[in-house]
Amino acid sequence: MYVRDIMIRYVVTIGIDDSVKRCAKLLMEKKFSGLPVVEKSGTLVGIVTEGDLIKRVSHFESLDVIELLGGVIELGDADQFMEDVKQSQVETVRGVMSADVMVVHPNDTIEHTVTTMLQYHIKRLPVVDEQHKLLGIISRRDIMQHLYRR
Template sequence: MPTQVLRVKDLMTPEPVTVTPLDSVETVLNRLEERHISGLPVVNDEGKLVGIISEADLLFKERPIRLPLYLLLLGGIIYLEPLDRFIQELKKSLGVLVQDVMTPNPFTITPDAPISQAADLMLEKRINRLPVVDEQGKLVGIITRDDLLRALQSELVES
């Protein structure tokens, strides 16, 4: 008898706790603490996913700003690394709103994808959570490494 392939929709948390781009960082901290979670999807007014914010994003506020390496040559500055990365880090360090600190355009997955695809994506991209979106980009759930590990544990117990 063939084994049933588990899908993301079988393990995801539907209707996850979210924040909006205009929420404060303080709101994020409160929701993370209240729910004992480490990240939140960021949605716009239509419920479409626009970003994700995690504890790692919030730690930028506590990290010292590192100036990009540069050379002075003939009275001009030549940057040895991308200046836009420095600008993004500066925004995160100074940010007080979610939109300043969040990671935009996060990796996502669909509800019908097999959980093996979710696991591969999390491992390959070194992320802990995947927002689950429908065809229109609307957030319908979230799946985390913990969800995958619980499924694996229950599968091992059953066998």
């Protein structure tokens, strides 16, 4: 059995210059945990995950607080923190995506694909051609459905 036999051919993607806000909205609407990032030509250039977006927010200066006698005293600037969060939403996917993406090819075996997923703790793999154009995606769920639907 080969990747081409069970991969999903219709893939929701995000553009490299799309906003982080649009990306987050798409992830939430579709209930996806990640999206392939493509150029206008369809060439895969990266992947962006919920984790990438969450990590982006974690780089902001946090509000420092002191808990004293059951009360909380803020030491940080709440307005600046909220401004940083708003600014992160207008940034582009290019700034938050992972550019180093593991991929598979349509003629790769399912065994090879499963081994790659397990070895690198990957949930989904983009399927590309020799020119790195996105052809589809294969996930652990696709493999499970194939293995256990019989």
